[in-house]
């Protein structure tokens with residue numbers, strides 16, 4: 001009898017514990033996130049425990065831990081990674097009226113296995129001293145003769161480029177996407193090397209005149225503690241490609257959030273997902289990394305507004321996952337290093 005009572009008490013304690021916390025595996029490392037999690041804790045009484053690491057390490061950990069993983073939520077950048085996590089069976093579908101009504105359809109998984117938290121555009125940046133924005137138009141135009149040996153873009157092993165090409169395969173077809181990739185290689189100012197930030201540094205160093213980068217890296221340069229990085233940021237013009245009538249719009253990608261298959265604090269986890277998607281959190285969450293909010297009721301920051309508005313490619317983002325392996329194969333075929 002005593003034993004039974006003890007076991008019951010133990011079960012009760014673990015139930016209470018389970019209902020008072022939520023465990024997040026996040027690749028993000030911003031003070032703003034910490035601040036938001038604290039706000040959530042104060043509002044709900046639910047403790048937020050965060051494990052921070054690189055996206056691939058977190059995914060490996062989720063795989064290894066399996067059903068015993070303490071993780072409830074997985075936060076990472078690029079839809080390619082969210083799709084991969086889903087394919088590996090690490091995620092589960094969420095049924096939330098708020099998320100369904102708030103997050104635009106193209107910015108979430110078709111079966112609600114992940115939802116966007118922030119949005120970034122992969123744009124063309126140009127050296128304001130050398131290039132006029134009127135000379136720019138589309139990603140496709142970067143492959144024409146006038147840009148010969150003037151284009152900077154990072155390696156094909158990078159997920160951002162894989163997603164860019166996957167989006168092109170999704171909307172223009174394999175053939176056109178391959179031709180684009182092949183012609184881009186011909187127009188490259190150098191063999192791809194370095195990060196998005198390094199491409200902009202190479203533009204200022206005169207190695208090339210235009211680069212393809214994610215918008216938030218311009219924000220990061222402009223807000224850098226290093227003077228030379230601020231200078232590089234200030235020399236960059238931001239151009240949103242493929243804006244013409246009938247054109248598909250600028251390629252976008254997301255950072256997103258997903259409920260893990262192993263989640264034991266599901267209600268709290270969904271509460272936190274909804275909290276991070278609500279207007280109050282959205283502006284803070286997006287601004288921490290100079291990104292666009294995904295909640296349509298929230299304005300982007302002043303810096304992002306200064307670049308102007310743009311038409312985004314509304315190809316459902318999960319298709320970038322579907323076509324990722326085709327993109328990787330295509331990059332190899334055209335010898336994009």
Ligand code: FE
Nearest residue numbers: 077196214217
């Ligand atoms: Fe990045």
